[in-house]
């Protein structure tokens with residue numbers, strides 16, 4: 001999933017179509033839901049995004065995320081400064097805690113990113129609550145709603161489609177399919193081992 005997404009960052013780039021130059025990217029704030037080990041967050045930093053809020057609900061994962069950022073940007077204070085690791089557990093409360101335990105404001109967000117976060121259908125209701133909260137609460141610098149970029153490694157096509165349909169209905173969001181690609185796991189030779197990757201962009205429709 002990440003290999004594919006990272007080797008083709010056009011999905012993320014396309015979210016900033018009107019702001020393609022690096023100076024503009026530097027001004028952007030992106031929140032990632034379910035960052036895991038932080039590959040997307042690290043990619044965003046390398047692309048030049050000014051502030052990345054990398055969130056996850058698992059404290060062990062947060063520790064590994066921090067180590068990963070440390071290893072990737074060893075000695076590069078400027079790059080490390082771009083990524084903030086934040087504890088965010090999906091669900092109604094959706095409280096975001098900073099590294100030192102404080103609560104943070106989320107009102108200035110340009111983009112929300114979620115990669116491979118639909119991996120377990122039992123988590124969808126809580127995930128939907130968090131996405132709802134973020135999309136309804138946050139605005140960007142020019143007082144518009146943030147966009148939401150969702151990258152799916154297809155695992156449960158029926159449940160994933162229902163989740164996406166609910167999202168669009170609930171928020172009157174326009175859903176744009178940015179990319180549909182396939183990749184094979186390393187070491188697999190058979191064609192039917194290829195996995196489907198879907199990348200969608202959501203934008204609030206007034």
Ligand SMILES: C[S@@+](CC[C@H](N)C(=O)[O-])C[C@H]1O[C@@H](n2cnc3c(N)ncnc32)[C@H](O)[C@@H]1O
Nearest residue numbers: 034035036056057058061088089090115116119
């Ligand atoms: C399949 S991993 C994807 C990680 C990363 N986005 C990637 O593409 O490699 C899903 C991530 O969601 C996080 N997660 C699962 N349930 C969560 C919850 N209830 N609240 C917050 N994060 C959760 C997991 O800890 C894990 O890091």
